[in-house]
Amino acid sequence: QVQLQESGPGLVKPSETLSLTCTVSSGSVTRYYWSWIRQPPGKGLEWIAYIYYSGSTNYNPSLKSRVTISVDTSKNQFSLRLSSVTAADTAVYYCARHNKADYYYYGMDVWGQGTTVTVSS
Amino acid sequence: DIQMTQSPSSLSASVGDRVTITCRASQHISSYLNWYQQKPGKAPKLLICAASSLQSGVPSRFSGSGSGTDFTLTISSLQPEDFATYYCQQSYLTPLFTFGPGTRVDVK
Numbered sequence: 001q002v003q004l005q006e007s008g009p010g011l012v013k014p015s016e017t018l019s020l021t022c023t024v025s026s027g028s029v030t031r032y033y034w035s036w037i038r039q040p041p042g043k044g045l046e047w048i049a050y051i052y053y054s055g056s057t058n059y060n061p062s063l064k065s066r067v068t069i070s071v072d073t074s075k076n077q078f079s080l081r082l083s084s085v086t087a088a089d090t091a092v093y094y095c096a097r098h099n100k101a102d103y104y105y106y107g108m109d110v111w112g113q114g115t116t117v118t119v120s121s
Numbered sequence: 122d123i124q125m126t127q128s129p130s131s132l133s134a135s136v137g138d139r140v141t142i143t144c145r146a147s148q149h150i151s152s153y154l155n156w157y158q159q160k161p162g163k164a165p166k167l168l169i170c171a172a173s174s175l176q177s178g179v180p181s182r183f184s185g186s187g188s189g190t191d192f193t194l195t196i197s198s199l200q201p202e203d204f205a206t207y208y209c210q211q212s213y214l215t216p217l218f219t220f221g222p223g224t225r226v227d228v229k
Contacts, residue, residue, distance in 0.1 A: 035218070045157075045165065045208060047218035060216045061122075094164055099176075105212045106171055107155035111164035 002027030004095050004112035012089075012119050018082040022095030022112060029053045029076055033098035035108060036069065036080045038091040046091075050104060051078055058104075085119045092116050123148050123214040125221040127207075133229040140196040142224045144187075144209035152188045153213035159223075160205045168207075169194065196226075204228060 008020035022034070036048040049059045049069040059067050063082070071078040082089060093115050096108035124147040134140050144154065152172040157165040167176050169185040172192055182197045196203055209221040 037218075044223050045159075045210075045220040047210075047216070047220070050217075058217060060218075062216065096164075099167065099170055104217075105153050106174075107157070107167045107210065107212065108165075109167045109176065111166075114164055 002097060002110050004097065004110060006093060006095050006112045006115040008093075008115060008117070010116055010118060012085050012117060013121050014086055014119055015084055018080070018085050018089065018117055018119075020080045020093055020095075020115065020117070022078050022080075024076045024078075024097075027076075027097075029071060029073055029078060031101040033104040034071065034078045035096050035098065037094045037096060037108070038089075039094070039114075040088075040091045048080065048082075048093075050098070052104075087119050090117065090119045122216060123150070123211060123219055125209060125211055125219050127209060127221040127224050129224060130222065131225040131227065133227055134199050135229045136199055136201055138199045138229075140199050140203075140226060142194045142207055142209075142226075144192040144194070144221050146190045146192075146211055148214055149189050150211045150213040153211055154185075154187065154192045155210045155212060156183075156185055156194045157208045157210065158203075158205045159208065165208065199226070 003025045035050040051069045066083045068081040095112045097110040099106035099109040154172045156169040159165040173185045206223045
């Protein structure tokens with residue numbers, strides 16, 4: 001059973017860069033799409049970006065100028081960088097696998113437990 | 122940009138009730154609509170993809186229907202473990218993977 005685990009700092013200062021890594025265990029990043037999604041406290045879900053194992057990417061236009069997603073197939077990991085953060089970026093950040101190999105349409109079927117990131121000085 | 126709406130935003134129901142949640146897209150999205158269940162402090166769980174395809178392991182009391190702009194999630198007989206927030210998500214138009222605002226189902 002594939003498992004995902006987010007890791008990274010829980011506290012980031014305003015204007016700095018948020019960096020998170022998702023480690024994939026009991027499975028491979030190969031042939032799947034992988035996404036980052038976030039959820040501000042008490043609010044709904046916002047998709048941030050996806051990456052295919054080959055390196056192909058797609059970003060939410062509202063965040064595109066500040067976001068970079070990358071994949072390291074040798075480490076079975078993918079990562080998120082969000083620059084110039086503000087308090088509005090405070091959220092639980094989830095990594096997730098897309099449902100079907102080689103397709104991104106069919107939702108996200110495996111999720112990490114989520115990691116809380118607070119932006120504060 | 123595409124917008125997703127859900128109705129109702131919340132509902133109160135009893136165990137055994139039939140529950141219906143509606144999701145509407147501001148533009149045509151064919152059948153590229155997914156449904157999730159989220160419980161407090163937990164990650165979302167994919168229930169249904171492609172509007173009506175039940176994920177493996179999801180109880181058959183959950184069902185989805187619709188295409189184009191109007192979609193429905195139905196729980197045929199609400200169980201205690203079904204009290205949660207439900208989100209729809211489109212996966213067809215930019216920005217991809219737009220979620221609806223959620224429908225909270227709580228105890229009547």
